[in-house]
Amino acid sequence: MTGVRVLVGTRKGGFVLTSDGKRKNWKVDGPHFGGWEIYHMKGSPVDPNRIYASQSNSWFGQIMPRSDDGGKTWETVGNEFAYEGSVGTHLWYDDTQHPWEFARVWHLEPSLSDPDTVYAGVEDAAMFKTTDGGKTWQELSGLRLHPSGPTWQPGAGGLGLHTILIDPTNEQRMYVAISAAGAFRTEDGGTTWQPINQGLHSDFIPDPNAETGHCVHRIAMHPSRPNVLFMQKHWDVMRSDDSGTSWHEVSGNLPTDFGFPIAVHAHEPETVYVVPIKSDSEHYPPEGKLRVYRSRGGGNEWEALTNGLPQSDCYVNILREAMSVDTLDDCGVYFGTTGGQVYASTDGGDHWEAIVRDLPAVLSVEAQVLP
Amino acid sequence: MIRVILPYHLRTLAGTGREVQLDVAGPATQRSILDALEAAYPPLRGAVRDPVTGKRRDLMRFFAQGKDYTLLGPDDPLPDAVASGAEPLQIVGAIAGG
Numbered sequence: 001m002t003g004v005r006v007l008v009g010t011r012k013g014g015f016v017l018t019s020d021g022k023r024k025n026w027k028v029d030g031p032h033f034g035g036w037e038i039y040h041m042k043g044s045p046v047d048p049n050r051i052y053a054s055q056s057n058s059w060f061g062q063i064m065p066r067s068d069d070g071g072k073t074w075e076t077v078g079n080e081f082a083y084e085g086s087v088g089t090h091l092w093y094d095d096t097q098h099p100w101e102f103a104r105v106w107h108l109e110p111s112l113s114d115p116d117t118v119y120a121g122v123e124d125a126a127m128f129k130t131t132d133g134g135k136t137w138q139e140l141s142g143l144r145l146h147p148s149g150p151t152w153q154p155g156a157g158g159l160g161l162h163t164i165l166i167d168p169t170n171e172q173r174m175y176v177a178i179s180a181a182g183a184f185r186t187e188d189g190g191t192t193w194q195p196i197n198q199g200l201h202s203d204f205i206p207d208p209n210a211e212t213g214h215c216v217h218r219i220a221m222h223p224s225r226p227n228v229l230f231m232q233k234h235w236d237v238m239r240s241d242d243s244g245t246s247w248h249e250v251s252g253n254l255p256t257d258f259g260f261p262i263a264v265h266a267h268e269p270e271t272v273y274v275v276p277i278k279s280d281s282e283h284y285p286p287e288g289k290l291r292v293y294r295s296r297g298g299g300n301e302w303e304a305l306t307n308g309l310p311q312s313d314c315y316v317n318i319l320r321e322a323m324s325v326d327t328l329d330d331c332g333v334y335f336g337t338t339g340g341q342v343y344a345s346t347d348g349g350d351h352w353e354a355i356v357r358d359l360p361a362v363l364s365v366e367a368q369v370l371p
Numbered sequence: 372m373i374r375v376i377l378p379y380h381l382r383t384l385a386g387t388g389r390e391v392q393l394d395v396a397g398p399a400t401q402r403s404i405l406d407a408l409e410a411a412y413p414p415l416r417g418a419v420r421d422p423v424t425g426k427r428r429d430l431m432r433f434f435a436q437g438k439d440y441t442l443l444g445p446d447d448p449l450p451d452a453v454a455s456g457a458e459p460l461q462i463v464g465a466i467a468g469g
Binding site: 034035036057058059060061062063076079080081082102 | 378379380381383384413414416417418419421422423428430431464465467
């Protein structure tokens with residue numbers, strides 16, 4: 001019978017949640033890598049049992065575990081992330097120049113066609129690629145060496161490359177997002193990149209309409225329509241219908257358009273999910289009510305989804321990597337909170353249930369459908 | 372034979388106990404001991420010092436016989452007691468964080 005596996009990265013370890021296709025009863029396995037920060041875990045689309053994890057902490061740096069059996073056992077692969085050529089500098093918080101320094105891997109994006117090929121988004125912002133299952137990593141330095149690179153400035157959480165989207169119709173085309181440099185697109189597999197931030201407006205930077213410098217929190221795409229992108233920005237929910245070349249705002253009737261994650265329904269390319277957060281200064285849901293908002297029309301008109309979610313005294317955050325969908329019918333939607341709950345809906349968001357509670361703060365959630 | 376005491380996370384990473392014993396080529400220095408440690412336990416590569424630059428991680432300290440040898444140069448000799456195996460070199464993760 002078809003099953004679902006949900007990979008949960010937390011501040012203090014990784015957890016693997018599994019269920020059959022009904023998604024009612026969940027087994028919690030973990031913590032794996034107890035005590036370590038697990039920024040992200042993700043499985044290969046062509047071999048779901050091949051899972052990569054980003055394991056790090058402030059003492060011992062970056063470790064890169066890989067599993068070939070669906071997360072039951074792990075082996076350590078390569079953790080050498082060397083910037084290519086001249087390292088150079090970027091803007092620091094105080095507007096001085098600061099050398100590029102590798103801190104950790106924020107995001108792992110396995111290739112759509114080869115389980116040994118994975119892209120890694122790292123802090124300080126750069127993109128790396130492995131073609132040998134994680135043993136060695138090479139920088140795709142055209143991104144970091146973009147002429148705008150020296151002007152990139154970290155967001156509050158660091159200068160992290162946190163989003164990587166691969167166009168399923170053309171794997172040479174990829175989109176990335178960096179806090180707080182903005183969104184970029186490559187058409188040649190990562191050799192060259194161009195900023196795609198036209199239409200973004202950020203009042204908190206010197207030129208609100210600058211080509212780069214926008215704090216993009218997350219981008220989402222439906223695989224059947226890779227030219228349409230949805231973005232949760234620091235403030236504003238945005239949409240592009242031309243592969244990111246231009247953007248327009250679709251925040252519409254959201255109670256606040258600040259937030260971190262954004263996701264698209266697995267079978268309805270115009271159905272989009274966000275979790276509004278009160279403000280950039282107060283990272284919790286407005287009015288203490290945890291509400292996912294769903295638009296069935298690609299933005300602008302949003303409905304609050306509350307059934308099964310706490311509607312009083314809730315002050316958790318939902319981080320950018322902590323929302324995912326499965327591809328079962330009905331579509332499953334999952335998100336994790338900084339309070340340690342992972343909520344799931346098996347009907348596209350109409351009803352929610354906590355499938356695990358009291359984990360460490362959740363950093364990332366990835367759902368996999370198993371054959 | 373040189374003895375090294377590992378902090379908890381490095382023990383679990385290496386799949387070993389509190390103390391490991393290493394054959395170290397040449398004089399006992401931070402560099403030679405870490406080279407031997409990483410060779411014997413490849414998952415530890417990069418955990419005590421940056422795998423690219425070789426620089427000691429900021430929160431890693433080295434103690435022996437109750438003294439802090441962290442700020443010795445990487446090629447400076449460690450005490451004879453460490454070189455002979457009479458006393459262990461202790462790798463300590465600084466107390467920090469939450």
